[in-house]
Structure formats: structure tokens, C-alpha cells
Amino acid sequence: PEGPNRSLKNLLQESAILPWMRGHIPLVYSGDFLLAVGDLWLNADCQAASDESGISIKWRTNSAFK
Numbered sequence: 001p002e003g004p005n006r007s008l009k010n011l012l013q014e015s016a017i018l019p020w021m022r023g024h025i026p027l028v029y030s031g032d033f034l035l036a037v038g039d040l041w042l043n044a045d046c047q048a049a050s051d052e053s054g055i056s057i058k059w060r061t062n063s064a065f066k
Contacts, residue, residue, distance in 0.1 A: 008034070011041060026059060 012022050028036040036042045038059040048054030
């Protein structure tokens with residue numbers, strides 16, 4: 001399924017991230033709300049508008065995720 005309601009499991013599978021590596025990807029939460037998955041995905045509800053300040057996440061690793 002496409003769109004904002006895809007599960008984390010589906011995103012990881014579609015990106016061909018091996019199951020044994022998935023536990024090593026940092027998940028960024030605010031309370032119970034998932035903000036970002038490493039630097040792979042950002043929750044669309046958290047993205048700054050073009051006229052707003054924002055931050056970016058850089059995940060440093062020597063892995064082959066990207």
C-alpha cells in the first residue's frame with residue numbers, strides 16, 4: 001500500500017533492509033509519536049513548511065543501507 005499509513009515493517013521490507021539489520025536503525029520518538037526512522041524517513045506530519053525553520057537528521061554509519 002502507498003501513502004502515509006504504511007507500516008514501518010512494510011517500509012523496511014520495500015527498501016530491502018535485511019531483518020537482522022532493522023533493529024540497528026535508530027527510531028526517533030516524541031512520546032509515542034514516531035518522528036523519524038534514522039535518516040531514511042521523516043514522518044510527513046513533522047516536515048517544516050518552506051517558510052519554516054527545521055532540522056535534519058544525519059545518521060552516521062558505515063553500513064550499506066543507502
